[in-house]
Amino acid sequence: MSFPPGFRWGVSTSSYQVEGAASADGRRPSIWDTFCAEPDRITDGSSGSVACDHYHRYREDVALMAGLGVDAYRFSVAWPRVQPYGSGAANPPGLAFYDQLVDELLGHGIDPVATLYHWDLPQRLQDAGGWADRDTAYRFAEYADLVAAVLGDRVKLWITLNEPAIHTFYGHGVGMHAPGETRLADTLPIAHHQLLGHGLAVAALRARSSSPVTIANNYSPVRVLGGTDADRAAGAAYDTLHNRLYSDPLFGLGYPEGIEPPVRSGDLDVIAAPLDGLGVNYYMPIGITAPSDVDSLFPYDMAIVDGYPLTEFGWPVVPEALTELLLDLHQRYAVPLYVTESGCCYEQSPEDPLRVAYLSAHVDAVATAVAKGADVRGYFVWSLLDNFEWSEGFSKRFGLVHVDFATQARTPKSSYFWYRDLIAGTR
């Protein structure tokens, strides 16, 4: 296995999933606090109000990263800490947390990689219309400016948004995520305003920081399961709506044909602000057939592809689809790629051979893509810690490190030691 010089090994987390301290130092609710407080939203009735208490234990967590020998840590900044109500002046104690985290990382030789938005919109902005309102894109750029003003000299890689496709579909289409909206037929404004916010934020970041800027998108390579033309058309529709809608406009290709969000003059240029790379979050390919229900709002039916082992989330383990994806993205967009999330859900702990096998196969898949010419610059495991897995609460574990949520004790799993040795072996 060989990786290019400067390749970064990392781990990822996100603010609401690990920080806890939901009302510390002036933080106000995000849409996830609101969503978790509603009945029956979260499988185990939990919330991220304490989560891994990373807000108070970040030094211990950075020490765990240092023990791994990672080059980089991808965390997200909680907008409601920085601007508790989503607009106006910065809340200094909220920013101070990230200021200290970044210094702690740098003190251990770990590059801070900051995502500005991993789904925790300040509730006040949701009350004003959320991402359905164009104004939220401008609020996002102001927030980006406030973050960059403080961290711009030390963050080594910026990620504007995490997975706008998932946020749009699960949060605003089918209501499985916050804010719990079910407006499937009307999600294009949500998509467009996030992308517009991304483009405006790129400009804000560039004004304050010379570090590279990217976005982290979720991709699911399509496996058409039926043999009919209708099945193939359904596969193409999924590919358009999930894989291309949030990427093509970033690279100047505009929205895919037939997709018509509320674009104003100049928006596409803002969205296509040059990027220094593309973050790739990959979990699995998706099986697609033509919709079985003629009244379906979806132009496709989704299924788990057969013939592969499943993780405890029921997701198939298909590392070769990661190779295929990286090569496709390399060809289509010709930018440096970062695997910003790769990981799996297994309960096993502290011995977790299934996670070791999963990660090892996916690292190999990246190496294969590199050998075939893809320009991949980093690989980030999701996740450092077991954490708050959105609508699944604490019932699904993705960590290299086990967290006992009753005591907050951290216990490295065998996958942690495997990753440490892998990284050391590539030096």
Ligand code: BGC
């Ligand atoms: C998200 C993470 C999440 C992971 C596993 C990704 O889509 O960015 O926040 O925990 O998937 O479900």
